[in-house]
Amino acid sequence: MKVGIIGVGGIARLTHISDLLSIGQEIVALCDINPKKLEDAEELVGHPVNTYLDYNEMLADEEIEAVHICTPNYTHAPLSIAALKAGKHVLCEKPDSISVEDALAMQQAERESGKVLCCIRNNRFTPTGKFLKKFADKNGTFYAGRCGWQRVRGIPGKGGWFTTKEKSGGGPLIDLGVHMIDLAIYLMGNPTPVAVSGCTYTKFTDSELSNSVHSMFGDRQENGTFDVEDLAMGFIRFDNGACLQIEFSWASNVEEELVYVELRGEKAGIYLRNGVAKLITEQDGAMVSMHPETDGGDGHKNCFKHFYNVLQGKEERILTMEQGVNMIKILMAIYESAKTGKEVLL
Numbered sequence: 581m582k583v584g585i586i587g588v589g590g591i592a593r594l595t596h597i598s599d600l601l602s603i604g605q606e607i608v609a610l611c612d613i614n615p616k617k618l619e620d621a622e623e624l625v626g627h628p629v630n631t632y633l634d635y636n637e638m639l640a641d642e643e644i645e646a647v648h649i650c651t652p653n654y655t656h657a658p659l660s661i662a663a664l665k666a667g668k669h670v671l672c673e674k675p676d677s678i679s680v681e682d683a684l685a686m687q688q689a690e691r692e693s694g695k696v697l698c699c700i701r702n703n704r705f706t707p708t709g710k711f712l713k714k715f716a717d718k719n720g721t722f723y724a725g726r727c728g729w730q731r732v733r734g735i736p737g738k739g740g741w742f743t744t745k746e747k748s749g750g751g752p753l754i755d756l757g758v759h760m761i762d763l764a765i766y767l768m769g770n771p772t773p774v775a776v777s778g779c780t781y782t783k784f785t786d787s788e789l790s791n792s793v794h795s796m797f798g799d800r801q802e803n804g805t806f807d808v809e810d811l812a813m814g815f816i817r818f819d820n821g822a823c824l825q826i827e828f829s830w831a832s833n834v835e836e837e838l839v840y841v842e843l844r845g846e847k848a849g850i851y852l853r854n855g856v857a858k859l860i861t862e863q864d865g866a867m868v869s870m871h872p873e874t875d876g877g878d879g880h881k882n883c884f885k886h887f888y889n890v891l892q893g894k895e896e897r898i899l900t901m902e903q904g905v906n907m908i909k910i911l912m913a914i915y916e917s918a919k920t921g922k923e924v925l926l
């Protein structure tokens with residue numbers, strides 16, 4: 581398909597451009613408000629493309645069939661809606677939006693457009709993520725779990741849009757929570773969230789340390805804004821009685837960076853720690869732990885393949901805006917709970 585990318589900063593350069601080319605889609609247009617980034621991205625594409633400083637001009641190009649949105653969080657809803665209205669299919673970076681109203685408006689715009697809008701959940705699409713889903717579906721109910729992404733020091737784009745609430749929607753909860761909460765809920769069979777409780781903290785605005793490769797995203801801004809949390813802890817209840825503990829930090833005095841999902845089921849337990857999976861079960865009178873030899877990479881590339889296969893009717897869709905709305909409801913309710921000190925019903 582003929583594809584345009586809006587926003588050619590960190591994630592577009594790291595995955596979207598190269599992965600789109602490697603799966604045989606045709607990049608025909610790039611858009612960014614920063615001309616230098618546009619120039620660098622065109623070089624990375626390796627062939628001439630139409631370039632735009634204004635996304636409205638790009639969306640007016642009838643040749644473009646699908647649009648990837650890789651801009652800061654607060655633009656996801658307006659850009660997705662504009663692209664759908666212009667008759668394009670949309671693959672939008674996570675998080676879906678920075679408010680429940682925006683997520684609902686995206687869902688509504690998708691319904692009215694007859695086009696497809698998917699928000700990226702790359703962790704579902706790694707070989708390990710796909711293996712764990714098959715395992716979870718075959719091994720009964722997973723009724724309780726924990727998930728998180730704790731960084732010791734790994735604040736992205738300090739002072740820039742990532743740490744500015746009106747542009748990001750929040751700190752590590754919205755930035756990293758989308759990844760691991762989604763994977764946990766997906767493996768649990770997508771139960772509906774019904775209540776949440778949470779606390780958030782902001783303690784490291786003055787720290788200049790970084791020991792996480794993941795803090796490379798976003799441009800730093802000296803003397804910029806830092807009005808989001810750097811740690812969020814919480815608890816989610818689901819309609820089927822299941823529960824999930826969560827913790828997400830950009831900066832925290834913990835031993836090491838850890839990205840994890842742990843799920844407890846009657847028949848088995850699932851552990852995923854820093855990309856390495858382990859399955860725990862009882863067999864022939866003994867506890868057994870198994871380590872699947874799967875890979876934790878290519879999440880974006882496989883997510884893109886899924887999106888284009890869905891558009892071509894070759895694959896059943898697994899990324900829905902209903903799930904996206906539920907995710908944003910969870911995140912926003914945790915922020916509300918942190919403010920009020922009370923559990924919030926969804």
Ligand SMILES: NC(=O)c1ccc[n+]([C@@H]2O[C@H](COP(=O)([O-])OP(=O)(O)OC[C@H]3O[C@@H](n4cnc5c(N)ncnc54)[C@H](O)[C@@H]3O)[C@@H](O)[C@H]2O)c1
Nearest residue numbers: 587588589590591612613614650651652653673674797798
């Ligand atoms: N799925 C993942 O693993 C993953 C990883 C990193 C980032 N992301 C998401 O990708 C998005 C971008 O993050 P990033 O790290 O690439 O940020 P970034 O700041 O490096 O890049 C954003 C780009 O968007 C451009 N931009 C801003 N407003 C624009 C507009 N109105 N029109 C056109 N261009 C505009 C900026 O100039 C910049 O080049 C964020 O939503 C982030 O959450 C996802």
